[in-house]
Amino acid sequence: xxxxxxxxxxxxxxxxxxxxxxxxxxxxxxxxxxxxxxxxxxxxxxxxxxxxxxxxxxxxxxxxxxxxxxxxxxxxxxxxxxxxxxxxxxxxxxxxxxxxxxxxxxxxxxxxxxxxxxxxxxxxxxxxxxxxxxxxxxxxxxxxxxxxxxxxxxxxxxxxxxxxxx
Amino acid sequence: xxxxxxxxxxxxxxxxxxxxxxxxxxxxxxxxxxxxxxxxxxxxxxxxxxxxxxxxxxxxxxxxxxxxxxxxxxxxxxxxxxxxxxxxxxxxxxxxxxxxxxxxxxxxxxxxxxxxxxxxxxxxxxxxxxxxxxxxxxxxxxxxxxxxxxxxxxxxxxxxxxxxxxxxxxxxxxxxxxxxxxxxxxxxxxxxxxxxxxxxxxxxxxxxxxxxxxxxxxxxxxxxxxxxxxxxxxxxxxxxxxxxxxxxxxxxxxxxxxxxxxxxxxxxxxxxxxxxxxxxxxxxxxxxxxxxxxxxxxxxxxxxxxxxxxxxxxxxxxxxxxxxxxxxxxxxxxxxxxxxxxxxxxxxxxxxxxxxxxxxxxxxxxxxxxxxxxxxxxxxxxxxxxxxxxxxxxxxxxxxxxxxxxxxxxxxxxxxxxxxxxxxxxxx
Numbered sequence: 370x371x372x373x374x375x376x377x378x379x380x381x382x383x384x385x386x387x388x389x390x391x392x393x394x395x396x397x398x399x400x401x402x403x404x405x406x407x408x409x410x411x412x413x414x415x416x417x418x419x420x421x422x423x424x425x426x427x428x429x430x431x432x433x434x435x436x437x438x439x440x441x442x443x444x445x446x447x448x449x450x451x452x453x454x455x456x457x458x459x460x461x462x463x464x465x466x467x468x469x470x471x472x473x474x475x476x477x478x479x480x481x482x483x484x485x486x487x488x489x490x491x492x493x494x495x496x497x498x499x500x501x502x503x504x505x506x507x508x509x510x511x512x513x514x515x516x517x518x519x520x521x522x523x524x525x526x527x528x529x530x531x532x533x534x535x
Numbered sequence: 536x537x538x539x540x541x542x543x544x545x546x547x548x549x550x551x552x553x554x555x556x557x558x559x560x561x562x563x564x565x566x567x568x569x570x571x572x573x574x575x576x577x578x579x580x581x582x583x584x585x586x587x588x589x590x591x592x593x594x595x596x597x598x599x600x601x602x603x604x605x606x607x608x609x610x611x612x613x614x615x616x617x618x619x620x621x622x623x624x625x626x627x628x629x630x631x632x633x634x635x636x637x638x639x640x641x642x643x644x645x646x647x648x649x650x651x652x653x654x655x656x657x658x659x660x661x662x663x664x665x666x667x668x669x670x671x672x673x674x675x676x677x678x679x680x681x682x683x684x685x686x687x688x689x690x691x692x693x694x695x696x697x698x699x700x701x702x703x704x705x706x707x708x709x710x711x712x713x714x715x716x717x718x719x720x721x722x723x724x725x726x727x728x729x730x731x732x733x734x735x736x737x738x739x740x741x742x743x744x745x746x747x748x749x750x751x752x753x754x755x756x757x758x759x760x761x762x763x764x765x766x767x768x769x770x771x772x773x774x775x776x777x778x779x780x781x782x783x784x785x786x787x788x789x790x791x792x793x794x795x796x797x798x799x800x801x802x803x804x805x806x807x808x809x810x811x812x813x814x815x816x817x818x819x820x821x822x823x824x825x826x827x828x829x830x831x832x833x834x835x836x837x838x839x840x841x842x843x844x845x846x847x848x849x850x851x852x853x854x855x856x857x858x859x860x861x862x863x864x865x866x867x868x869x870x871x872x873x874x875x876x877x878x879x880x881x882x883x884x885x886x887x888x889x890x891x892x893x894x895x896x897x898x899x900x901x902x903x904x905x906x907x908x909x910x911x912x913x914x915x916x917x918x919x920x921x922x923x924x925x926x927x928x929x930x931x932x933x934x935x936x937x938x939x940x941x942x943x944x945x946x947x948x949x950x951x952x953x954x955x956x957x958x959x960x961x962x963x
Contacts, residue, residue: 382728382816384926391579391905392931395609396616398583410928430729430761434924435905436664438583438680456729459763460664460678467682512566514694524682525590534568534686534694 370491374450375420376484378477379427384434385461387411389443391435398439400446407447419448424488426480427454432461441468451488453477453497453508466515469523473497474509492516545791547700548766549735552675552788556658563699563795571687572657573669574601575643578617579608579907580662580681581624587685597691599632603652605643606636608907610900641873641899642839644668644676648751649875651782655769660687665839665923667758671750672777673769673788675735678758698763699797701731704740707805712957714849715749716841716921716941718802719756720810724820725800732761734797737790739768741804747776748845755840756923759817811954812939815927823944827956831862831938832916834949835930837870837902841921841942844879847871850921850946851885853957860892862952867894868910870902894949906931919948 393406407416425431425444431454432440441464444452451471455478465472473488473495480486480499487498493516495508511519514534521527528534542550542560554561556569576584581604596602604624609617621638628635636646644666647653659669659676662684669676679693687693703722736757738750745753750767757765767773769787777783809823836842836850847869861867869889871877877899880886890896895910903909904922912918912935920930925937938954947955 384924386905386924386926386929390928390931391608391907394579395907396614398586410933430732433728433759433761434664434926436662436678436680437579438682441680456732456761458729458761459733460680463683464680467680467686512696514566514568518694524686525587528591528686528689533690534692 371487371489372450374422374424374486374488376426376480376482376486377423378480378482379425381428382430382433383427385432385437385440386434388432388440391437394437394439400439400442403439403443404446407443416447421448423449424451424453424486425449426477427452428477429454429456431457433458436460436464438464441465441470445470453480466519467524469519471519475506479504479506545793545795547735547794547796548737548768548788548790549675549698549700549764552656552658553695553697555656561697563697565697566694567697568692568694569658570692571660572601573647573653573659574603574684574687575647575659575661575663575666576604576684577608577643577663578606578620578624580684582620583681584662584684584688585623585627587682588688591685591689593685593689596631596633596688602633602688603643603647604628604633604635605640605646606638607642607900608905610638610898610908612638613908639874639898639900641875642901645839645872648672649780649873651777651780654782654785655773655777656785656788660684660693664758665755667762667765668751668755668839670754670765671747671767673767673773675764675766677764696733698733698735700735700737702796702799703736703738704799704801705738705742705804706740706801707803708741709744709804709807712943713807713809714941714943715745715752717807717810718804719753720812720820720939721802721807722753723756723759723818724810726760728759728816728818729761731757733763736762736765738766742767742770743772745772746845747772748843751843752840756817759923809941809944811944812925814925814936814938817924817939823954823956826938826954829938829954830917831865831919831948831953833866833868833912833918834945835868835903835918835920835922836942836945837868837872838904838922839872840923842870842872842876844876846921846942847880847885850942851888853943853946854950856957857947857950857955860950861894862950865949865952866910867949868897868903869894870897870909871899873899903930905929919945919954921945
């Protein structure tokens with residue numbers, strides 16, 4: 370499977386409070402209402418600028434800080450299809466898989482804002498291409514159980530179908 | 536659970552705990568499904584977990600007696616929406632037989648630790664990133680999101696990648712005036728924001744001088760370096776503390792000689808001096824001297840990092856050493872990590888002395904830490920705090936600057952109005 374996407378580039382250490390403020394989720398956990406506050410503290414214009422094929426591209430430790438799951442569901446509600454980062458905070462990574470959002474760990478340094486990317490998924494192998502510059506980036510492989518959860522569309526669908534993890 | 540012995544290779548504490556919880560011998564890098572001993576939700580993560588649980592078709596909790604919800608992030612609720620979150624959790628817990636720690640009981644991982652609900656060797660899963668705190672009790676404790684919590688509620692289990700372990704060896708003797716918080720800040724600075732990502736930390740070395748409260752601080756802040764879990768070995772400090780709370784259960788888990796570590800970090804305690812994390816990240820750490828003189832408008836003493844009895848005592852001693860009066864215009868906010876902490880501060884007079892000096896004492900819980908309850912800093916204010924995170928807008932105002940330090944550095948600044956280095960004579 371391959372998808373063509375547009376890169377929206379962020380730096381290192383994007384913590385979950387930057388993605389969506391803990392204060393905002395006091396009033397609602399409905400991601401369709403929270404999405405207008407996406408990245409409000411670091412890039413207030415971002416939420417309104419998301420196009421349907423946008424992905425987030427970040428440096429190290431994306432999603433660090435709180436383990437709050439709205440950090441994933443709000444990105445999804447805003448139309449973000451995937452996140453590529455050099456490294457993820459593990460809690461964000463798990464939450465993404467559990468919600469069926471593609472997360473790819475790869476060297477994101479060559480990617481610049483607005484780059485058109487082609488993401489290729491073949492079993493456990495993931496590649497990110499920057500066709501305009503002929504660059505190929507290899508994503509870290511994902512353990513089988515994680516891949517099965519992701520391919521199910523998330524942990525809810527996975528457990529509904531399988532009943533348990535075993 | 537009983538330890539699986541004779542694995543055929545030497546193992547870390549994490550490998551042993553996860554082996555015993557999945558029923559076969561595992562090693563770093565394996566993906567496993569483990570049984571969970573304790574499932575902790577909060578009012579922040581719980582409502583969403585209930586949503587996931589219901590969408591999974593969950594009809595009952597696999598082990599209701601292992602499921603606890605703490606109403607700690609919105610304590611007390613300040614809006615109809617937050618009150619509704621609480622009521623939803625109460626109704627769910629009542630229907631399914633789970634336990635609720637009420638508003639004012641305290642922070643989830645603090646309450647289970649002080650009530651003896653965590654046993655050594657346990658696997659603790661909490662939908663709060665600071666669940667790692669429990670690792671101080673020689674158990675494997677991880678923070679997860681709401682969906683993992685829901686899955687653990689429904690299945691009694693969790694999938695995990697067995698982490699590699701970084702051995703953090705603390706050697707030597709701390710100078711007087713150097714607290715566990717200073718060690719924690721030095722560790723986070725050393726590792727960086729993702730230096731322990733996907734990995735566990737195992738503490739070793741000269742630990743006898745680290746009280747259990749000290750250990751909770753170190754395990755707690757390990758997550759600021761990305762650590763999945765942060766485990767202390769079992770020793771006399773552990774068993775004495777647990778015995779006092781009726782929780783001396785479980786089997787001590789010891790790393791084998793020759794266990795494989797991803798790497799070893801040695802921290803020479805004798806060389807450490809007080810540290811301060813500067814805006815806007817906990818791994819941006821300076822020596823206290825380098826930030827001395829920064830004017831402070833609000834001091835916050837509380838949270839799962841710095842809201843225990845020992846922290847308030849250290850803060851008060853420093854506050855008194857500088858005259859025991861609030862600096863003009865400074866706001867001092869105190870939030871005990873739990874009701875138990877609060878009661879002890881009432882009994883021993885600490886609360887009264889702080890309040891008489893003009894401090895505001897708020898409901899036990901997370902308080903002002905993440906802007907969800909309690910005091911929000913004003914525009915442009917500088918906050919000095921015993922908490923664990925100083926991200927921009929963390930406390931609810933993006934224009935505030937947050938510095939993180941030990942309770943005694945915070946107590947001193949409350950009296951002087953500035954980040955202040957205590958004279959060496961007074962430290963001694």
